[in-house]
Amino acid sequence: MSFSITLLTVSFIMGAYIIYNVNKRSPFWNIPGPRSHSFILGHICELFRNQVGLVSRLEMYVCIGVHSYLQNVRQTDFEWQETYGNVVRFKASFGSDYLMISDPKALQRVFQTSGYRWRKTPQRREFSRLTSGKGLAWADSMDNTPLPSFCLKTLAGDVHKRQRKIMLPGFSAPEAKNFFPFFSSCAATLCSRWANIISASSEQYQVFNVSEWMSRAALDAIGQAAFDYDFGATKDQDTELSKLYQGLMAKTFGAPSKTALLLLELFQYVPTSVMEFVNNHNPRFYSLHRVAHVAEATARHLIDTKSDLLLEGKNKKDIMSLLDNRKRKITKITSSRPPADPSLFPANIPPCSGSDTSGM
Structure with a gap:
């Protein structure tokens, strides 16, 4: 009996909460936007399942023969804009x-001017x-923002500041100039690779997926600049990462189902620990877990290698070497190697950004 009463009470509270949110006046009420045809998912399906990043003027694409294809592609973001x-x-x-913002001044305020005032959604x-x-x-980025009672409060804001402080020496102006040769070399390698592919073609021309190739080049450049590690993506080398x-x-x-989108939206109402547990055991994310495992193992190996080189007086200009050298100076370790610590450098962030430059 008590369980039935509890269940009824919880259902009533959730129903009242939903009705209140539906009927209360939104602070964005005077901002124009499209009409939604689904109360449960709203425009989520359109944003996540339609193709993005397409110029909305279809006639610009007639010259390359894909007009018939683009006629069937809904371009949500540019149409709304x-x-x-x-x-x-x-x-x-x-x-x-929700708001979709494409105004440069507004984006500058959100991401740069007042970045610490905007907290990410769960x-x-x-x-x-x-x-x-x-x-x-x-x-x-928020330190003392109160979270809902059903969320686990974290010290993520402090973590963010600590990691920024650790990373800062690798991105100062003098060090940034040393990264230019890495990017220039990868750009030259990409051009050479394209030239070889075109030369090998019997018709002497080739259609390239520029987004994919740019991601390969960026992955190589970031790997060399950040870790002194060659992914070999542009050269089609079979490195595991x-x-x-x-x-x-x-x-x-890619192309999530409506059920997956609904579950993603429901995650905002569950504790962070539950959300992480579910995703850690989700077969859909096996590739991500595998990447994290391999990246951590690679980071441990690189830190060991670079510590040996630093002890031998062989300093390199990549970010990981700079940070390892800084850590050594701070801890005043000169005669022994510090233990490998992959948390010294967030090893998975730069490669992930490089592998999906248009998406990140």
Whole structure:
């Protein structure tokens, strides 16, 4: 009997909460946006399942013979921008309002000027944890923002600041100049690879998937600049990490079902620990877990190698070497090697960014 009363009470509270959210006036009520045809998912299906990043003027594509294909592709983001402007209100799950912002000044304020005032949603933080671990991309920027009672309160804001402090020496102006040769070399390798492919073609021309090739080049450049590690993605070398990163985002998150989208939205109402447990045992994310495991093993090996080189006085210019050298100076270790610590450098973030430059 008591269980039935408890269940009825919980159901009543949840129903009242949903009705209240549906009927209360949104602070975004005066911002234009499209009409939603689904109360449960809103516009989530359109945003996650339609193709993105397409120029909305179809006639620009007639010259390359894909006009018939693009006629069947709905271009949600650009259509909304053309119709409603640079700030668009759209519906998420259960009638909640979200904003899609494409105004440069507004984006600058969100990401740079007042970045610490904007806290990531639980779903977005979980996405960052899955793709790059609990590093800079995961750590929330708000320190003392009260969380809902059903969420686990974390010290992610402090973690974010600590990791930024650790990473800062590798991105100062003098060090950044040393990275230019890495990117220049990878760009030259990419051009040479394209030239060889065209030369080998009997018709002397080739259609390239530029996004894929740019991701390969970026992965190589970031690997060399950050770790002094050659992924060999542009040269089609069969390194384990390179193979794991190829098409990782598309295979893991591409074209999610309505059920998957609904579960993603429901995650905002469950504790963080439950959300992480479910995703850690989700077969869909096996590739991400495999990448994290291999990246950590590679990071341990690289830290060991670079510690040996530093003891021999062989300093290199990649970010990991700079950070390892800084750690050695801070701890005043000169005669013995410090224990391998992959948390010294968030090893999964730069490769993940490089492997999906257009998506991250």
